[in-house]
Amino acid sequence: MKLFLVKRFRGSELGSVFRVLSRNPLSLIGGTIVLVFYLIAIIVAAAGDRVLPYNPNEVNSANILASPSLAHPMGTDSLGRDMLSRVIASIPIDASLSLVVIAASLLIGIILGSIAGYFGGIIDEVIMRLTDIILAFPGIVLTLAIASALGASLINMAIALILVWWSPYVRIARGVTLSVKENQYIEAARASGLGSLTIIRRHIIPNILSPMLVYASLDIGYIILTASVLSYLGVGVQPPQAEWGRMVFEMQSYLFSQWWLPIFPGLAITITVLGFNLLGDALRDILDPRTRKIVGG
Amino acid sequence: MVKQTIVSVKDLNLVFQTEQGLVHALDNVSIDISEGEVVGLVGESGAGKSVLGLSIIGLIPIPPGRFLSGNIIFRGQDLMKLSNKEMVKIRGTGISMIFQEPLTSLNPVLRVGEQIVESIQLRRKRANIRNSGKSIHDEVIEALRLVRIPDAEKIAVRYPHELSGGMRQRVMIAMALSSKPLLLIADEPTTSLDVTTQARILALMRVLIKEVNTSILFITHDFGVVAEIADRVAVMYAGNIVEEAPTQDILEEPFHPYTKGLLQCLPSISRGDVFLRPLPGTIPDLINPPEGCKFHPRCQHAMAICSKRKPQLIQVQSERRVACYLFGDEL
Numbered sequence: 001m002k003l004f005l006v007k008r009f010r011g012s013e014l015g016s017v018f019r020v021l022s023r024n025p026l027s028l029i030g031g032t033i034v035l036v037f038y039l040i041a042i043i044v045a046a047a048g049d050r051v052l053p054y055n056p057n058e059v060n061s062a063n064i065l066a067s068p069s070l071a072h073p074m075g076t077d078s079l080g081r082d083m084l085s086r087v088i089a090s091i092p093i094d095a096s097l098s099l100v101v102i103a104a105s106l107l108i109g110i111i112l113g114s115i116a117g118y119f120g121g122i123i124d125e126v127i128m129r130l131t132d133i134i135l136a137f138p139g140i141v142l143t144l145a146i147a148s149a150l151g152a153s154l155i156n157m158a159i160a161l162i163l164v165w166w167s168p169y170v171r172i173a174r175g176v177t178l179s180v181k182e183n184q185y186i187e188a189a190r191a192s193g194l195g196s197l198t199i200i201r202r203h204i205i206p207n208i209l210s211p212m213l214v215y216a217s218l219d220i221g222y223i224i225l226t227a228s229v230l231s232y233l234g235v236g237v238q239p240p241q242a243e244w245g246r247m248v249f250e251m252q253s254y255l256f257s258q259w260w261l262p263i264f265p266g267l268a269i270t271i272t273v274l275g276f277n278l279l280g281d282a283l284r285d286i287l288d289p290r291t292r293k294i295v296g297g
Numbered sequence: 298m299v300k301q302t303i304v305s306v307k308d309l310n311l312v313f314q315t316e317q318g319l320v321h322a323l324d325n326v327s328i329d330i331s332e333g334e335v336v337g338l339v340g341e342s343g344a345g346k347s348v349l350g351l352s353i354i355g356l357i358p359i360p361p362g363r364f365l366s367g368n369i370i371f372r373g374q375d376l377m378k379l380s381n382k383e384m385v386k387i388r389g390t391g392i393s394m395i396f397q398e399p400l401t402s403l404n405p406v407l408r409v410g411e412q413i414v415e416s417i418q419l420r421r422k423r424a425n426i427r428n429s430g431k432s433i434h435d436e437v438i439e440a441l442r443l444v445r446i447p448d449a450e451k452i453a454v455r456y457p458h459e460l461s462g463g464m465r466q467r468v469m470i471a472m473a474l475s476s477k478p479l480l481l482i483a484d485e486p487t488t489s490l491d492v493t494t495q496a497r498i499l500a501l502m503r504v505l506i507k508e509v510n511t512s513i514l515f516i517t518h519d520f521g522v523v524a525e526i527a528d529r530v531a532v533m534y535a536g537n538i539v540e541e542a543p544t545q546d547i548l549e550e551p552f553h554p555y556t557k558g559l560l561q562c563l564p565s566i567s568r569g570d571v572f573l574r575p576l577p578g579t580i581p582d583l584i585n586p587p588e589g590c591k592f593h594p595r596c597q598h599a600m601a602i603c604s605k606r607k608p609q610l611i612q613v614q615s616e617r618r619v620a621c622y623l624f625g626d627e628l
Contacts, residue, residue: 184398184401185405188394188403188469189404191356191388191389191392191394191396191482192388192389192393192394192415192416192473193385193388193389193393193419194388194389194415194419195382196385202407203404206406206407207404209406
């Protein structure tokens, strides 16, 4: 078994990812944005603020609200902090937060959804009604309520996001499981003596994975967006930590005098979310073995 | 030499609850299969062939299905009395099944080698083999070679969609055989293939039956296929077994009018057929089946009694059973 599983990741598959990406300019743009996003996140997380042009939290009262210049390409804020450094400094926060939330949601969604869909009956009812309760609330309101109940901090925001975010994943996993389990290869697997849990693990989950991952990759952008909104509203990342949403909030009063101050962090959010969405579309084509050959040539 | 009976189905009655009413899918079906024997199960679409196969392996969805009565004795164990968990342990190594559609019976996201690995691991686990001296990888390749797949090493790392229908069907057979089941239920395994591939697969299965010594219940609607592969034939009509006999006998001299009709459907060169001779009429509605013998509305030899009382499957010769008033001494 090892042999086949190991071979799976050698060469051909990774190669086809790049082939597909390089053929479609939009997915190439998306892929580049996401790659740069994570690259910066890793570098900054590993090396700390030293790699930034300035210390993102260093107050400089002699140079407040400076216009963009060579020394400060995005200007400085009302406390004289370098905007570029602050925009970059918030990347690792958003990257790790979104990955943690997406991983937890995927895990919960795949496990609960495949179990609900495969077994059906009372198990399905219990899991899906639980999911409905969460889905009945407007997401942002519920997240806001949980986050503010827990108290404003980065970790509490992550918990609040996970508690709200998993529910659509259960629905998708269950929906796809319902169609996958009608396939004859599931019946064939049952006929060859596999137990229910083995069938879920070996046959259901690999087949529901690609729509789940596509949805997740599209969703990372929205998590970053929501995290920014929460921070904007004051229940997320706390000052002085730099975070795009928080920065937009802090700088919004300068929109008409020093427009670049709220625009640059806002632009960072827009570009990042766009990048994830473009990449998500490309991933859908790559992850499905049936369309891979067509797309990848 | 008396061969041991591997599975014995006795008076099985199965109904399906539908919105239109109860469908009587299996009506007092009894059939025995011995060790190493190939039994052909023949009938029109909707006769209950697949349902009988699924009943034996315990994959009838309940509900809507419901067994009214009957037993399925597999090596002295009544499968009807087993729990779901115990049934799982029978499947694969005890009873396995090959399905009709080779195109959809393989998981599209797993390489074919990985799918065969499952059957081998399962068998090793159940037989408690820790170290057989052979790696699982070698056994996969061996299983693929057994079904005459060329370049087995390369095929093993392919995805199902990269293979042709015939190849996929061979992979399915390799999968089913690599768990070395005592009974294999083959549900029209060659129907969706072209005749040349079909002939090759049948020839292959004949060889494999000898090599692995598996009993097979071969479901088909094609008497040509039955003649190729089966030792004995059971003919089903509307949920009943109407005739059962050794293959040679039934081909040479069918007893039941339905069997005769089916065999006449086959174009014959010696008869000098110019036109096909289809059997008139269709299989009856199983919600409101005709009284008495279910075949009587289509039967040329129908008598008064046929519409009143259902004929029983009775022994007419040492190895032949038939359910028709034209035979036996019930008249």
